[in-house]
Amino acid sequence: MGKAIFKQRNGVLGVGIVTPCGFITPEQLCGLGKLLPEVGALGSKLTTRQTMVVLIPEEAFDRFVAGIRGLGLDVGVFGDVVRNVKGCPGNGELCHRSLGNVFELAVEIQQRYINQPTPHDFKISVAGCHRGCTDPHCADFGVIATGPKTVDVFLGGRGGSRRPQHGQKAYANIPKEALFVVLDHVLDTYRKLAEEHERLCNTMHRVGLDPFILPAEKLPVMAEEDEFADFLNS
């Protein structure tokens, strides 16, 4: 467990800033525009995980952290924990392609689970459709909306390493409300079954997918099918 603070080859610190799934307000952006020169930042880099790494001299660290917190931002997390969530801008106001309001869902997942301890780093990606702009197949826990109220869940993906792999579809068309029940179950099972520092895909390779699957009766029921049947008979 730790903070996203990385000493660079040239001695400066790379400090990861976490936002709600990459969303930064104009005020925060302007605030960063003022803060970075003030703390002598060398520059910043947008990351593939929707965070921003700012390069600052070590002695400016405390001032920098106080500054970003004043803007409603924070230092990201790193290590064997649930990382910040990657979420696409799929909601009622933004992306035209999105099948459901997943941006709000992704932000909620991040707020509830970020920094929880796990056997190895645990990455979550949420996408509003199968185009998968946030690479949900490459995350330990990938979520793809299949409709306004339903999602598919993929487990055990990883984008990096010498053996990158796509996640396996573990839950199809479950109601959004069931997602938190599923995520709790997956995390609990992973903590119980994983060997030390074992990535989820490797645990799944050893024990299979089954222990991570909750029986249907333990998931909240989706009303949609009955709803259409009622509509059909009306």
Add this chain to the structure above:
Amino acid sequence: MIAENEINLQEIHEKLNNLCLDGEVCSNCEKNKCLIFFAKKVASYVLTKKVTTIRQGMAMIPNHDLKTYSEDDMIETLAMVLQQCKDCRDNHDDDCTINLIRTCMEYALFGDKLPYQGSVTLYLLEAQKANGRVGDSLKAKYLNRKKTK
């Protein structure tokens, strides 16, 4: 997979409404055993609920409806539905509402289900294979609609 605001079912809904005779000619409206009634309900559900898929929708299609429908009307409606298909290819979902209506028209026209691989072009080839004359007519109607819209 498509987003709700990408599809326009208003025209299809009106066409299906006109096709449905509300039991006047059928003498006894069997509602859920009728392909047109089902397709009309899907279109109406989409317009009301703003959904793009209906889970288990495919399993609910009344594919035992053996009534004879006007070939010209079915071809025209099918062409209309194909125009709304977004060529999702690998992301094609059988329970997509466009696919559900298309499948109803397909049963009414061909009497059977044809393979659909998420591509209008491939579908027109399948239709041609299933019935050369109907397939040609469907292709002509589809291309004509595409040109004029």
